[in-house]
Amino acid sequence: MQPTVLARDAWTPRAVAHAERVDAWIQPHLERRRRGAAHPVHDFLFTYYSHRPSALRRWHPGYGVTLLDAPEYSDLKGYCRIVPHVPHPSGAETDAEREGLSVSDDHLAAQRPLIESIRRLLVATAERPAALGCFGLHEWAMVYRAAEVRHAWPLRLGASGTDTVVESHRIACSHFDAFRFFTDAARPLNVLQPARDDRAAFEQPGCLHAGMDLYKHAFRLGPLVPSELVADCFALAWDIRELDMRASPYDLAGLGYEPVPIETPEGKATYVAQQRAFAERAAPLRQRLIETCARLLAAT
Known part of the structure; x- marks a missing residue:
C-alpha cells in the first residue's frame, strides 16, 4: 500500500462531504430518538447494528493515509503520530511541522x-x-x-x-x-x-x-x-x-x-x-x- 499524505485543505472537503451524505440518514433518526418515536424500517440500521450515529458520521481516510493538521484525530482509537517520509505539501522543513496522524501499524496488526x-x-x-x-x-x-x-x-x-x-x-x-x-x-x-x-x-x-x-x-x-x-x-x-x-x-x-x-x-x-x-x-x-x-x- 503506497503511503499518502493529505494536507488539511485536501482531507477536510472529503470529511465534510461524508458528514453531509450520512446526515440525510442520521439526522431523522436522531430527531425521532429525541421525540421518543420509533420507525420500524429505518431505525433498524442504528439499533440492530452496534455502530453509533456519531461514529458513522466521523470520516476516516483508511490505513496508509497520513492526515496533517488533524488534532481532532489525536485521541481516536487506532491512530498514532507519524512523521511522513515524503515531502510536506506546504514545503515545511521541520519534523514538528511535518508530523501527522495515521492509523497505526500496531492497530492493523491487532485487527x-x-x-x-x-x-x-x-x-x-x-x-x-x-x-x-x-x-x-x-x-x-x-x-x-x-x-x-x-x-x-x-x-x-x-x-x-x-x-x-x-x-x-x-x-x-x-x-x-x-x-x-x-x-x-x-x-x-x-x-x-x-x-x-x-x-x-x-x-x-x-x-x-x-x-x-x-x-x-x-x-x-x-x-x-x-x-x-x-x-x-x-x-x-x-x-x-x-x-x-x-x-x-x-x-x-x-x-x-x-x-x-x-x-x-x-x-x-x-x-x-x-x-x-x-x-x-x-x-x-x-x-x-x-x-x-x-x-x-x-x-x-
Missing part, C-alpha cells in the same frame, strides 16, 4: 484476526450462486405463532393468516442472524440450520441480510477502511431494509410502504426481481471489501 475472518466469510459468500427462493419469509417466521410481535404494527393478514403463509411455504433461511430470531415453533421448519460459528458454510449473495451486513463488515474494519466505503455499504443496507419490511407480514401502508405480498405469485415475482437487483448491486461492494482486506493483510 488481523478480524480482517481474516471477515475476508473468509466474504469470499465464501461471493463464491456461491445467489439463492432467490426464500421470499423474505424470515420476517414471517419471526412472528409465527408468537404471543407478541417484534414491531408495534398490525399484521397484514392477521395472526392466523400469517401462520398459514409460514406453514404453506418452504422456509430456507441461510442467515444465522435472521434465523436466531425465529420463534421456537418456526425454527424446526427451516430446512437449513445455520449456527453462530458456521456462517461461512451457509451465507449466499442472494440473501438480503447478507447484503445489509456488508455495512457491518465495513464499519467493523474502521478506521482501517475509508469511510466512503462504509457509507456506500450503508446506502445499500438502507435500500435493502425497505424491501425487507415491505415483504414482511407487517402492514406499513401508514408509513407509505406499499407491501410486496409474497404470499401471491405476483408478490413473489416482484420480490425475486428486487432481490436479484440487490444481489447484483452488492457484488461490487463485497469485492471492494475483499480486496481491501487482502491489501490490509498484505500490509501486515
Whole structure:
C-alpha cells in the first residue's frame, strides 16, 4: 500500500462531504430518538447494528493515509503520530511541522484476526450462486405463532393468516442472524440450520441480510477502511431494509410502504426481481471489501 499524505485543505472537503451524505440518514433518526418515536424500517440500521450515529458520521481516510493538521484525530482509537517520509505539501522543513496522524501499524496488526475472518466469510459468500427462493419469509417466521410481535404494527393478514403463509411455504433461511430470531415453533421448519460459528458454510449473495451486513463488515474494519466505503455499504443496507419490511407480514401502508405480498405469485415475482437487483448491486461492494482486506493483510 503506497503511503499518502493529505494536507488539511485536501482531507477536510472529503470529511465534510461524508458528514453531509450520512446526515440525510442520521439526522431523522436522531430527531425521532429525541421525540421518543420509533420507525420500524429505518431505525433498524442504528439499533440492530452496534455502530453509533456519531461514529458513522466521523470520516476516516483508511490505513496508509497520513492526515496533517488533524488534532481532532489525536485521541481516536487506532491512530498514532507519524512523521511522513515524503515531502510536506506546504514545503515545511521541520519534523514538528511535518508530523501527522495515521492509523497505526500496531492497530492493523491487532485487527488481523478480524480482517481474516471477515475476508473468509466474504469470499465464501461471493463464491456461491445467489439463492432467490426464500421470499423474505424470515420476517414471517419471526412472528409465527408468537404471543407478541417484534414491531408495534398490525399484521397484514392477521395472526392466523400469517401462520398459514409460514406453514404453506418452504422456509430456507441461510442467515444465522435472521434465523436466531425465529420463534421456537418456526425454527424446526427451516430446512437449513445455520449456527453462530458456521456462517461461512451457509451465507449466499442472494440473501438480503447478507447484503445489509456488508455495512457491518465495513464499519467493523474502521478506521482501517475509508469511510466512503462504509457509507456506500450503508446506502445499500438502507435500500435493502425497505424491501425487507415491505415483504414482511407487517402492514406499513401508514408509513407509505406499499407491501410486496409474497404470499401471491405476483408478490413473489416482484420480490425475486428486487432481490436479484440487490444481489447484483452488492457484488461490487463485497469485492471492494475483499480486496481491501487482502491489501490490509498484505500490509501486515
